[in-house]
Amino acid sequence: MVVSSEKIKKVRILGLTGDEAVAQAVKQCDVDLISAYPITPQTIIVERLSEFVANGEVDAEFIAVESEHSALSVVTAAALTGARVFTATSSQGLALMFEILYITSALRAPVVMAIVNRALSAPINIHCDHSDTMGARDSGWIQFYAENVQEAYDLVFQAYKVAENKSVLLPTMVCLDGFTLSHTLERVELIDDTDALKYLPSKPTYPFPINPEKPITYGPLALPDFYFEFKVQQAEAMKQALKVIPEAMEEFGRISGRKYGFFEAYGLEDADVAVISLGSTSGTMRYVAKELRKEGYKVGTVKLTVYRPFPQDELAKALENIKVIVAMDRTLSFGAVGGPLFEDLRSLFYDSEQRPLIADVVYGLGGRDLTPDDARAIFKYGLEISKTGHVPEKVKFVGVRE
């Protein structure tokens, strides 16, 4: 997010937590139906939305269901009527939704779901890591990750804009770090209600809404003679999303003065080492990179806002002159070569001419804090690799007891 100095009109500023900011954005999106089940730390999102509905501030049906599985089933089916829908969840809730995630995307239902990132059990833990949404990265959902509360708010609008685009029609997750963002009060600039409605696509949100006068069969059985084609169409939609996302972000910049991209790069013009991360950690990394640059170290950062679809061409271009890339994975892929971000980057750069060295850092599991000192050590680790030309360990754990 880059803030433009020209303010388009007088803005409303509120102090909001990440959860409240998401609820506020959903309120401004003229949603028709919300369904959710309580799970910490996202609960406040749906509590606020319940209040908005109960007070008549949002004209929507609120369905408090008996499980996350039903929450996603409710909004997926509801989206087929052409209604704008919303749900939110975290960790175990997302895990319980897993079966339906694939059905939502395959039915091309433009559901928007906020995920307050949180570690998966066991041991049970309510704090942040990305193991929940990383597990869902292949489910056919677009994934946006917010660095701060303002981004969590802004990304909700952009999520609807992309999800409901007729050449995309894919469900979209807006991911925000549990507690670090969900429960932290920050200054949030709101966009104007009228601007929001003008920005959003017109309804029906689904091009073939349920209509008894034109009966359609949704969710049929497709065997080996047709199934594959359905899946390829989803892959094609992801490619379309790569075109639509920058347009949606550009247009959002015009109404908000805040410019988004697939990712936000810092210091890459002359950096030897770039650290790439998702979510709130990116702020810490950028802060420390600034300090290190003052000390003369050639380091930079990339905060990846859009993880699925993976903006491969743009990333390859932005990182083409980097010697060492350190991927920051806030999840573990047990038994794999490394974490998912690391693997994506490694496979992306395998074909590149100046193949950078790529290292993986796994950090912050179960809400373990990543301090500026840890961040500094991660940059130093990258600088050491750039000096030796050798990655000493494929996956390095940072912040864990030996």
Next chain:
Amino acid sequence: MSLTLKSLPREELFAPGHSACQGCGASMALRIALKALRPDETAVLVFATGCMEVISTLYPYTAWRVPFVHLAFENAAAAASGIESALRALERKGLFKSKKKVHVIAIGGDGGTFDIGLQALSGALERGHKMLYICYDNEAYMNTGIQRSGATPFRAWTTTTPVGKEIPGKPQFKKNLVGIAAAHEIPYAATASPAYWADLISKVRKALDANGPSLIHVLAPCPLGWRFNSAITVDIARLAVETRFFPLYEVINGRKYRITIKVPKPKPVTEYIKLQGRYAHLLRPEYSDLLKMLQEAVDSFYTWLEHMEKATANL
């Protein structure tokens, strides 16, 4: 209200040409049930994964002349609640209009209702959505190869309750689905049978007119899984009622019980089970005690129903 065959709509909302087995009781029940819709009414059908979904929607074909939605196995009630609520919101906002009154009908088999879908069903009934849930009960997971479910009756054979030397058939009794639904104190819950088509249609009618959630549990004899000649599906369905094995009754507001097809002189249960291969072992002399237990359970449930009917007559 007396129904005659001539008074039924000729239009088939469930079109012929689907791939159900010969003599399929479930497809019969659904075809009849949809005849309850008046000309000024229509429906959105929301299916659980199962026989009826698989036989009617093999892409690129469909047998449905009304909107059909299928998401997964256990969530038909949840998906139906989403559609019911979304249409209500859109109508309120002027974004949805229909010349006909639109009913939302969720449909699931016994596996998708008694077992894996029970939680979503309970949630939907508790929330009070204006929708009808029809369970077509063929008493096992027929679509996956005849595995036992919570609806499989006592001592019936299935592929997961085989007739073994130690354990002959399913040791447990069938769940009381209408009892579970009635415990949610919904406006209308009933059992039904394709053999009693007028009773079935009038119950669907009452369910559609109910101001809130309703449930109809319809017995769906399955020639494949129950091992009977596909020509006698209706006879089997009728015998289930005539032996009191599957009594036809309704429960209003979770309180008032009424037996809609009275069986004053029941035939013995053996008349029903002797036609079905899944019960063949029960006719062997060594299992006469099990057969006796089955008969006692059938008698006792019907007696209880009669008591309930009497006790709640003036409610």
